[in-house]
Amino acid sequence: MQRIACFTLQNENQSAIDLLSHYDELMRIIVRYLPPSTATLFARPELQADGKTIEWYSDLQGQPYLLGNSVADQQKLAEIRPHLTQRLQSIAQLNQHLTKQGAISAEQSRCLTLLVEGASHHTAQIYVVNNEPVITGWGVGEKPVISSPPVAIPVKKHRWCLWLLPLLLLLALLLWWWFGLRVSEKQPELPKTEPVIEQPKESKIVEEIKPDPPKVEPVKPEVIEPVKAEPEVVTQPPVEEKAVEPEKPKTPEAPKKVCSISTKPGENPQMVIIFDNSRSMLYSLLENNQSIEQFHWRWDRDLVTAEDFAYMRRSPNRLEVAKKSSSSIINSIAKTVDIGLVELRGCPAANNHGYYSPAKRKQLRAKISAMQPAPDNDPNAGGTPLYSGLQKAASMIDGKKRDGFILILSDGQDSCEVGDVCALAKQIAQRQPRLKINVVDIGGAKGANCVAKATGGKVFTANSQKQLINMINQAVKPITEVEVCK
Template sequence: MQRILRDEGYVLVDPRQPERLQGLIHRYCPPSIGNLFAIPREGRTGDLEWWTELPGQPRRLDELPAAEQAALQERLSQRLSALKSLIDELERRGDPAAAELQALPTAPALDTLYSVGGEPLLIRWAPIAPAPAASPTPTVAPTATPKVPTPIPPPIPKQVSTRRRVGWVLPLLLSGLALLGLWMGITHWERFPWPPTEEVIEEPFACRSADTPPPEFITIFDTSGSMNLHISTTEEDEQWYATMPEPLRTMRAHSPRMQRITASPSRMEVAKEAFSELARAIDPAVDIGLVTYRGCEAPIVQGRFSAEQRPMLVQGVRNLVADDGTPLAASLQKAASMVDGRERDAVILAFVDGADGCGNDHCAVAREIAMQQPRLRINVVDISNRGLSNCIAEQTGGRVFGSQDAAAISVMLKDAGREALSAAQCSG
């Protein structure tokens, strides 16, 4: 964290508004947009200060060479455009957060723009006003200093005998075990089935009828750096990790919080295993296409894999490495270009852990796909369970499957595969 500027003699018009808005920004937006707005704080002298978690040397826009100024303004324009699209989408869905986010600037004055390590940063984006003049200190006649009573130490708790503790702990423990058994019976029913009365024949995740060709099937596999985080990482921990410079991550490698976030199983490990199960279960008649990330560069089309090539597909996914950005919007465009979606049904299964992190609007891309390819549906498996990619499924008539439970991810993929490729045709 570093201070960018001290606004001497100024205060925030609404001291609580920036914190409220930044909470919404980090909830709905990737770090690239969340870090766009400097953090206002009251300094030690009472003056207003602007801080950022971005690493690098802060420089005003007018201090940069012309080429760097143009690049910074273009990057700012892309991120504000993505933010505006998000606000429009939230407004369309009736989300009350849209009204709050409307207070953010969409065309800020250039004198509020800084470059921090090449990243755009806006100061004074929240309304400020001159600090009120200090009231004169009234003259007070001297009075005797009141005697401060000696604080009374808290009473030492009495020791409770072991026999009394057992008297109430044992019933509580038995009640807890009973509730735990009931919860496991409900949430893990498939793990503890009743003995079957007849042989159960398991159908494949997806199949085709004799008359209808199977839909074209493309998968998007998220290989962004956040996939290295523990499967149960919270939004707060992910934001803390994402905004930390790499040297600081190394220094904190042995801290309890860092070890918890980077512990196994990671999102990547869980995703690879679940994908392998999906690939083995899809009907042999269905070719599986695969698109992966390459930072914020053009996504990689790994190809289409027939039934005979699935061992190669599974091994290739197991060899993937998670690193860098999240070009979700570009990946959707690439995957959509691989299928028809007009005269023939098509399905994209996006296995992701968040929103686009490369300055593009994945919701707008999904809307365009829905208009251009009406027979293309996109199902989303969201392993961060934060709902940042729900709009993709909503725009294209697909479904969202979200969980941070490692044991449930494979079940989600099973349901997503059935939903995507019309497994109901199997019984027809």
């Protein structure tokens, strides 16, 4: 458990302290009916001795990161918000269901309601720990106030304009009387006088005769012919003749190295992939073994829903990442090596799909890509037949006169109860000393680690998508193609 944040109550809030005191009780109810990831959503509050300071803790491992107001943080918040909403809704629905059945008390129902409401308080902060959201500051603040739109103030109606109507009517009557009834007095007419038109006087125009101006002939400018300069004679220095050197003999170039894959017939290494295609490979890489065990416990008691299944198998799940990684590394295997395939789909026995030659690598990738676990409603097709798969893979390899290599991709131990896998690996090591087995342990179950140890192989543990891809690439290095240049 690690401390994530520390919070100080500004005012004494007895109802908030009372809610925090019911934390363990509420988490027991949630874990019993819902996935563990729903319970880890709420950080554990620890009230200090002063009664005001609250420290917040989480059981998740990893560096906590507080989501702020930056663009990247808001994008991350938008990405995880559907998960937050889904988990809070599942708690609210569980509260209603248990209340109707009478499985919880009224006080417990009230506290569950306050728990969901507390996630939206103004004091709540969202951290991300190992890609999982964790809420601190829940239940100790207030709900965000939703501001209502401003109400328009009614404008008072002014009635003083009604008093002007009689005055306007009186003014209209006066104008009608002035222009319509009043007889205007006639003005005496003035005698008409005809206008006298004066005849224009003739004016004599005397034109003065001006003498013609004297003609001025233009002066032609003298043209001075340029003196032609004699070209300078440039004498070049005598060119010295270079002595002709004899050609040097060319040194022969070193022949280019020819690179090829050095192999001998009958000495090529043999390889078999044991691919886990059981139902457990459908679980998300984001879920650890503890949460998967708790899910199985509730599954056996019919306490899980379809939403719980979808959440536990969310992307990226183990099977889809293992398929993509296997498909990418198949091309890196030496072109002189045939690859065998053994499938672990369910008890009691594994499926042997035989060898694929280098010319059939495409068919091998398609075969792995098309693999699907047995359906959930098939009670006889569960489990991981690791013991049977190891037996069949070892029988396909010589391991005495030729090198052999087995790659196990699995997330669990043998669950068919046929035999001891570790004892079988020791027998294989004695019988086939040139056979090595590498194990890619998906999720850290450690179910097949003893197999690698007994045969001198290596174990590569992968807890995330990136680690799984890297571990598979490292596990097949002993048999990848290497060119020999001569």
